[in-house]
Amino acid sequence: MNTSPAYESPEGLRRLLLRLHRAGGDVWRHDAEAADLLLFTIKKYGALARTHHLDAEDVAPIALENLRTRSVREALDPWGALTRAVQRAIIAEERGRGLLCSPDRARKRDVSSHHDAYRFGERERLADDLPALTTSVDFDDAARTAKGLVDRGVQVLVEVFRVCDWARDVAETGIELVVGRLADSTSRGTAYEYLRRDPTTRSQLDISQRSWLAMLRCLLGSQNPEKANTWAGRGALHAVLAGMSARDLLLIDDVVRPLVAGAPTEGEHSD
Known part of the structure; x- marks a missing residue:
């Protein structure tokens, strides 16, 4: 044997x-x-x-x-x-x-927060794929106009949230609510402040203020001007529009740590 x-x-x-x-x-x-x-x-x-x-x-x-x-x-x-x-x-x-x-x-x-290097000629239509990020247009405009790109980004972000212990339905609904508000806002900062103060949007998810703020900070970034040029400041929505994958995002501590800490716990409800 x-x-x-x-x-x-x-x-x-x-x-x-x-x-x-x-x-x-x-x-x-x-x-x-x-x-x-x-x-x-x-x-x-x-x-x-x-x-x-x-x-x-x-x-x-x-x-x-x-x-x-x-x-x-x-x-x-x-x-x-x-x-x-x-x-x-x-x-x-x-x-x-x-x-x-x-x-x-x-x-x-x-270093790990960057996307893979593109070799010359490898992405001939990169400018077509990411028009808002290869010109002077701000990424907020990309979220409002490039619907297909945003739809793909939402699915990437849902997978990131799931790995960080968020329920799929909560993650998907919350991300879509944030993207919808961003599309109707003049800037990312305006969208953040509106959503942070709005109890109605959060109540649709039935999560605590702690979890809601973790979601907002992840998606829309920190509003601290000193972090404006970091991934924490730009937010995960910016990252996926820049072409980052779920695997890339999960290597960034500034994305993963707050999401894991803010994940809704069993039995937690909106307060």
Whole structure:
């Protein structure tokens, strides 16, 4: 009867990593069980790598680097710690390739918030796709005129909200209400102030003021002038109109952290 290798369990992996660590030197180069473990990680994380446009074999050096760390070796769940580390590294690798920089640099917030670099000739009709963002027209005008672009952006934003623990119906309704108000307003700031004070709009969602403000700040940005040129200041609506995907937005702490903190809790209602 075939039995699974001991390292497939958290405790088995911990024992193996401790043995290899104590052996030191070039043990990873010559140990048969270590080689089997790396092959196992390729199978385990290969699908994740392909999802992020990497080859399954790219997992091996990423896994090896993290398997040799103390944080994985001494974690309560070594496999869980390794999975999170590999996922972060794979995402950073993909972002680095898209941004034409190193994975370490792609992890930095001020870099990861940018969209992938477009090579010359790769997007011949970029100006047609984003007319309001390639001319002097403000993005508020884009929200009022480029309906197809906004409709796509709404769906991207709904997925971001869902990942951040918001119910789909609340997210979809709320985003559409905000976009509708923006279309009728003279500016993003005007729309923000109207919605912040308007109890009727919020009551349609049946969420608390805390959650409502989190949604507004995410979509329309901070109204603090000092943050005007940051993603936090511009807002997620601006980001999706600029071509950012849900995956891109989820890498921006200024988008994710407030949404997670402001997600409506079970049983929470408008107050």
